[in-house]
Amino acid sequence: MPPVPETATPADTAEWAAIATVLARGDDRGRLLEILLEVRDAKGGIGISQAGLLALAERLRLFPSEAYEVATAFPAVNYAATTPYAADGCGDLVCGLLHGALGAGVCRNRCDGPRPEPVPRSFAAYRAAGGYGQLGRIMADPGAAAQMLERLSVHQAVGRAGVGFPVAEKWRQVIAAGGTPVVIVNGDEGELAIFKDRFILENDPHGVIEAALVAARVIGADQVFLYVRDDYVPIHAILRQALMEVAGAGLAEGLALELRRSGGAFICGEETALIASLEGRPARPVERPPFPTACGYLGRPTLLHNVETFYRVTAAWGGTLGSPASALLDPEVRLFSVSGRVCAPGPKPMRGLLRLADLVEIAGGMQDGHALGGMVIGGSAGALVSAADCYRPLADLLDEGLRLGTGGAIVFGATDEPRAIAARMAAYLARESCGQCGPCRIGTAHASRALAAPGPLDQHLLEDLAAVMGEASLCALGRNAGRFLGRLSIPGRGVSA
CATH class of the missing domain: 1.10.10 (Arc Repressor Mutant, subunit A)
Structure with a gap:
């Protein structure tokens, strides 16, 4: 210097x-x-x-x-700031429901109730339960890699980021691309009111690490990144300790393990934007194909899953019980992040959810003075589901096109204004747009202003924005924002005037 x-x-x-x-x-x-x-x-x-x-x-x-x-x-x-960075200033939907007037903070969905200091399952406890056994078998027998792929296929493991792409097929695509791949564990979790990955990492970090190491051995990778939210500070210490233990036990021989932090940009939920940030570039999505499985980090084949996907991979070889997160080893259990006007918000593993209203019951019921008004399902570009629909069979809602996404459920009350909720969602999307493509950059800003403005909604504007954003946006943020607006612009549904 x-x-x-x-x-x-x-x-x-x-x-x-x-x-x-x-x-x-x-x-x-x-x-x-x-x-x-x-x-x-x-x-x-x-x-x-x-x-x-x-x-x-x-x-x-x-x-x-x-x-x-x-x-x-x-x-x-916090570039060129004069005050320290604080990630706990409330400025989003859940905090708005609970605390009224909103500031300009960036806490993004941390309002899931007070939590004790995490007590993760230790390295010794994980190994005593059989942990790292599958990794050891693959390290000892190269032929076990093919067997692992077959197990994933039989187990029908799928991605848990909302799309549900088969895990085994993704691994095979990376192998077919040739070269030396890279493995990335995405723990950025920037979506509105989603905290399931935090729950897993706080309770059973070695389950995630073993799955990532198994994946690296199967596909022939030489580098593993754990990419974690910057404001998940306790988890940083947990993971650094866990990685030291794994390396010290000789379980990462020939592999470079590195913990990296995200920078608070929601767009990094898009895998090419995440990869760009790991390369020291701004988080901007790129056109696909080629897909990261063929050309990802530094042009190398890249396997990227979120934390929950990696953790559930361990179920393909039996997993290891002994942690609150172990319930997820049952493929029929879905992990919901429940927040808003409920008495006991937080991560809720559920098997066989029949109605969305059942999430309210498992979260301790509605807060005093509030009746169920509905839910936001699927995150910042999700759906506003009415109270009546929350009591309908979930299977019927799914048949009608409802997407559960990554399992977020923000519960609002009967006195909460759906249009104001939609306006907060639109404002979040506008703020988090990377600005690279016009349909998303301009469309999210127009939508935010239209929903926040007094008077009747301009339905024609919403329909036009929905069509353009849904079809012409570069990445899923803009396209999903278009679908969100499309649902709002249907007369008689959502927040239509």
């Missing part, structure tokens, strides 16, 4: 010292986001300054514009 100028203030000198310390741990351009987050941490939550960013760009041999794009693309970097 350039020498500290003689005119530097004590704050400048402290920042440059922090940058130097962070860079000593690695100055790979691909770590740019992590470096920025580490500098923020070293400065007590205050993000890197403009002068510091220029010095960092010079050291990493980047154009200043490249470093600036990344620093400003991720809220958690």
